[in-house]
Structures are given as C-alpha cells and as structure tokens.
Amino acid sequence: MFDNLSDKLDKALHVLKGHGQINEVNVAETIKEIRRALVDADVNYKIAKDFTNTVREKAMGQNVLSSLKPGQLMVKLVKDELTELMGGEAEGINLSGNPSVILMSGLQGSGKTTFSGKLANYLKNKKTKKPLLVACDVYRPAAIDQLHVVGDQLDIEVYSDKGNSDPVAIAKAGIKHAKENGFNVVIIDTAGRLAVDEVMMTEISNIHKAIEPQETLFVVDSMTGQDAVNTAKAFNDILDFDGVILTKLDGDTRGGAAISIKSVVNKPIKFIGTGEKMEAIDVFYPSRMADRILGMGDVVSLVERAQEQFDEEEARKLQKKIAKNQFGFDDFLKQIQQVKKMGNMKDLMGMIPGAGKMMKDIDVDDDAFKHIEAIIHSMTPEEREKPQIINSSRKKRIGKGSGTSVQQVNQLLKQFDQMSKMMKMMQGGGGKKLMQMMGK
Ligand code: GDP
Secondary structure, eight states: OOHHHHOOOOOOOOHTTTTTSOHHHHHHHHHHHHHHHHTTTOHHHHHHHHHHHHHHHHHHHTTTOOOOOOOHHHHHHHOOOHHHHHTSSSSOOOSSSEEEEEEEOOOOOHHHHHHHHHHHHHHHTTTTOEEEEOOOOOOOOHHHHHHHHHHHHTTOOOOOOTTTTOOOHHHHHHHHEEEEEEESEEEEOOOOOOSOHHHHHHHHHHHHHOOOOOOOEEEEGGTTTHHHHHHHHHHHHOOOSSEEEEEOGGGOOSOOHHHHHHHHHHOOOOEOOSSSSTEEEEEHHHHHHHHHHTTTOOHHHHHHHHHOOOOOHHHHHHHHHHTTTTTOHHHHHHHHHHHHHHHOHHHHHTTSSTTTHHHTTSSOOGGHHHHHHHHHHHHHHHHHGGGGGOOOHHHHHHHHHOOOOOOHHHHHEEEEEEHHHOOOOOEEEEHHHHHHHTOO
C-alpha cells in the first residue's frame, strides 16, 4: 500500500539527516521534495502546496523550541499534517435507526457490491447487528446474482426482486422486509455506471430522497487517484453523503485519493477495502494511515486484525494439544489459514514498523504458503498427526504428490519440529527456557 509515496517521502525526509539544525535552505529543499512526492502520488497540486506551506511554517516556527533533531521534527510535522489532511479522528457510521438504513453509492466497478458484503459481515460479527442486504441494481441481473453469491458465502440474507425495474420500490420493500423479519441494519447496494451521468445521478438521488437513509456512503476505487476525487465531488453535490469508502488500497501505490478526498468534499473516509476477500475491511484511522505512509508501520491495526481472527475456544484446544505433545500438521494448517484471513502478506508486512521498507523489493505474495499447504495436503492423516513416522520413502511420495522436492519437505518438517519444541517450551512456563535456548 502506498509504496511509491512512502519511498519518495522517505527520500525527501532524508535530506535533513545529519543536519544539526533546520534552516531556510535545508527546509526549502526538503519541502520541495515532499511536494513533488505528493504531486507524483496524484495529490491535487493546490492541496500539496498548502500542505507543504503549512509544514514549512511550522518547521521554521518550532525549530528553536524543539529538542528534536531536524529530521525527527520534520517527520513529526509531516505526520501530523497528513493525519489532519486525512480527517483527524476516525469516524464511525451512524447505526441509530431501527433498522438503520445504509445506502451505497458509487460508479460501477468501484467495489460497492463487495463492500456491501464486507460491511454486512463486519456488522454481523459485532453480534448485536443482524444485517439484510438489498439488491437495487435493476439493469444488470448479474449484479443481483453477485450480491446473492456474497450473501450465501457470509450466511447473510439478500433481498431482491428480479422482475421489478423500479429501484425505489425495491429499496422500500427491502426495508419493509427488514422491519417484519427482525433485521436491524439494511444495506442497500445500488446500480453504478462507468462514469458519472445524469440517469444514474437522478436514480440514486430518488432512492436517497425516498428512503432517507441514516447513512449514505460513497464507494470509490482509490487507484483512480484524482478521478476518484472528482467523482466524489459529483456524488457529494447530489447526495451530500456522510462518508467515503476507499476500496482497493491494497493495489494503490500512490495514495493520492486517500490524501486529497477529505479536504475536497469535507467528508470523512470511514472504511477502507484492502483486498477481494470479505475480511479485507478496515476502519480508516487517519493517524495510523499517516504512520503507514511514513513507513512507521501500524502495529495497533495488526494486533486488532489478529484479535478479530482469534477464536478463544480454538486457542484453548490448541493449548491442550501442545501440552500433550499432540500438535500436528492439521493444527499447523489451521494456523496458516488464520494468518491468511488477516490479509495479504505484503499488507501485513507493511504494518510492522520498518518491515515494509525492508520487504519492498521482495516478492511476498498471497501464495507464500502455497508450497507448505500443498505438502501438508499430500500427507496422510496419520502422517499429519505423527510427523515422526515420515521416513525417506514417505518424503519422496509427499514431494511428488505436492509438486515439491524432498528438500522442501525436509525443510518444512524441520521448521515444524522447531516450532513444536518452541511452543512446548512457551507452554511449560518456559519463557525463561526459551531465552536460555536463544543464549540470552
Ligand atoms: P461494483 O460494480 O461497484 O459493485 O464493484 P464490485 O464489488 O463488483 O467490485 C469490482 C471488482 O473489484 C471486483 O473484481 C472485486 O473483487 C474487486 N474489489 C473490490 N474491492 C476490492 C479491494 O478492496 N481490493 C481489491 N484488490 N479488489 C477489490
């Protein structure tokens, strides 16, 4: 996420490294580089200029008072301004109604349907919410089917009416259905077009007026940069929406939309989409995002994601198994699957301070675990349970079955063995033992 921008800002801030003091010359040079980095990231020129002017003024003003080194001071100022520009505090969504009605708007392909599913799932996981999805795209039957597929996958009901060509009527009927059947959130997915046009705008505006949603969200593909900002403006003029959803941030190396949108439409970014999977949704925290842009990682979000995937019951079972020396490859596979649910590997790496930069040129993709999974899948149930029985002829068979080499199988077995030992040690009050083993 935002790799290019992070890289360029890092270089710009590097200018001050080694300088004992901030002065007009070195600040001017840094500021010029920062502005260039922002413009290259597709941030609107005026926003970039205002941004750097503010940073410059603050840098010159604070220099005398600050005990920070020039480089550190500038990083702090840039971080604070980026946070401010992206909205300051995180803002939640209004779920006050019963049912609370959430209307999705945006162009076709922006990720509306995907996000409708993600949001429904996110709310459902909060336990107190029972969401209903409503399909209001009357032009593309495939869009209705797509929402049903998403709903089936998440076990969330989808209301649709394929013969009906009036989206306002469908939206109203969906809300009625929710009231009668105990749903407390209604998420309405609407039709988008490839570009802003009058028919689409009139239609979404009619739905908006007729159902008076608690929350109107505008969904936009962050990779479209300045276009995203212009589209946001067009939709906001008509709908006066409540918040922006930025999707596809996983593929966005520049970050221009994330940085500019708030100051253009004066509406907060509320959520971000970071992948195609239903779990790839995050609340947007401007300050955490600023940290990530500046390569400082985002440990808080990483821990939160881990917690979301954490199942206490499973963890307890696992602990017992480890204690009894019964941790096998099936359990290992489950662990891998949990990690995968947290998001794509590169994205996760970016949340660890410093790691994103280090891993920048290394190709960590979602398939990082593919070989491991293939090897485990080629083992018999008995082998998974008791890896010690895997002799050389079994290794050959497993290698063949998984399309890997005996060497790779050996490597996994060794890693697994080390991991099991380590887990066992952590269990038996063994933090100390572990430290000893590591030579501390
Ligand atoms: P809609 O036309 O606005 O309903 O858009 P869709 O929900 O059908 O999304 C269009 C495409 O973008 C689909 O292929 C989605 O899988 C993909 N997509 C949606 N959100 C994300 C995201 O956050 N990251 C990535 N990488 N792809 C996404």
